[in-house]
Amino acid sequence: MTHQIALVTGASRGLGRNMALHLAKRGVRIIGTYRSSSAEADAVRHEIEALGGSAVMLALDVTDTRSFAAFASKVAETLKADFNRGRFDFLINNAGNGLFANFAEATEEQFESLMATHLRGPIFLTQKLLALIEDGGRILNVSSGFVRFTLPGYSLYASAKAALEVLTRFMAVELGARRIRVNAIAPGAIATDFGGGAVRDNEGINESVAQGIALGRVGQPDDVGRAVAAILSDDMGWANGTTFDISGGQLL
Numbered sequence: 176m177t178h179q180i181a182l183v184t185g186a187s188r189g190l191g192r193n194m195a196l197h198l199a200k201r202g203v204r205i206i207g208t209y210r211s212s213s214a215e216a217d218a219v220r221h222e223i224e225a226l227g228g229s230a231v232m233l234a235l236d237v238t239d240t241r242s243f244a245a246f247a248s249k250v251a252e253t254l255k256a257d258f259n260r261g262r263f264d265f266l267i268n269n270a271g272n273g274l275f276a277n278f279a280e281a282t283e284e285q286f287e288s289l290m291a292t293h294l295r296g297p298i299f300l301t302q303k304l305l306a307l308i309e310d311g312g313r314i315l316n317v318s319s320g321f322v323r324f325t326l327p328g329y330s331l332y333a334s335a336k337a338a339l340e341v342l343t344r345f346m347a348v349e350l351g352a353r354r355i356r357v358n359a360i361a362p363g364a365i366a367t368d369f370g371g372g373a374v375r376d377n378e379g380i381n382e383s384v385a386q387g388i389a390l391g392r393v394g395q396p397d398d399v400g401r402a403v404a405a406i407l408s409d410d411m412g413w414a415n416g417t418t419f420d421i422s423g424g425q426l427l
């Protein structure tokens with residue numbers, strides 16, 4: 176049996192790690208990326224192997240476009256050496272961090288960092304990997320609930336994610352000829368390290384955010400990882416060029 180293969184960026188922690196675990200539970204092989212901690216990446220690889228899956232973790236900084244050609248070559252080598260394949264099936268553009276900055280004080284450096292991470296990275300990384308994605312494969316871009324609702328401090332971050340959602344639709348149109356589906360997810364507040372872990376660790380913030388969520392609690396990584404595994408399954412094969420809200424009904 177040929178296993179499907181997913182490349183998940185930012186798989187060392189948080190949502191990316193959880194997506195990799197849920198995909199692995201469904202028999203999908205994982206190429207994960209990490210930026211700073213090979214030890215965390217190794218721990219995720221071990222967790223996947225303990226589930227009976229297999230994973231290879233590669234270093235990647237999604238803001239470093241000049242490294243993308245070498246990264247794509249490394250992915251091609253990994254596919255051949257570890258999975259005996261020439262291409263992979265799913266690309267999840269997940270890596271990234273939030274940045275709190277009130278509009279009045281936000282700097283060009285913050286703007287550039289957010290755009291480089293959440294827009295330029297997914298554009299040019301995907302471009303470099305296109306030849307390695309199977310016809311009929313899928314691309315999933317990780318957006319944010321902040322594209323739909325507003326809270327002070329996230330104007331630049333949300334603007335970058337909004338552009339990513341628009342990009343998603345155009346990618347779906349242009350890659351349709353290869354039957355590659357391109358969708359996005361927009362998670363609401365999820366308890367990860369994101370934003371310094373405030374939603375997870377600060378009781379006051381956790382409670383006030385939960386009050387704005389119809390289901391009465393903040394999201395957990397499993398809420399997103401499970402959804403991603405479902406969205407990438409064949410059952411969702413007719414969904415294309417759309418954004419899935421995964422927020423438990425936040426600020427409806």
Ligand SMILES: NC(=O)c1ccc[n+]([C@@H]2O[C@H](COP(=O)([O-])OP(=O)(O)OC[C@H]3O[C@@H](n4cnc5c(N)ncnc54)[C@H](OP(=O)(O)O)[C@@H]3O)[C@@H](O)[C@H]2O)c1
Binds near residue numbers: 187273319367368370
């Ligand atoms: N948590 C939420 O509430 C929430 C809600 C909506 C959307 N999102 C989006 O979901 C995605 C994952 O967030 P998360 O909550 O899982 O955050 P997280 O727990 O902070 O994990 C972020 C992951 O991305 C990696 N990363 C960050 N910047 C990177 C870069 N420049 N190049 C490569 N890897 C990089 C991190 O690697 P290092 O360990 O090296 O830093 C880590 O593996 C992000 O795109 C975020 O915007 C999160």
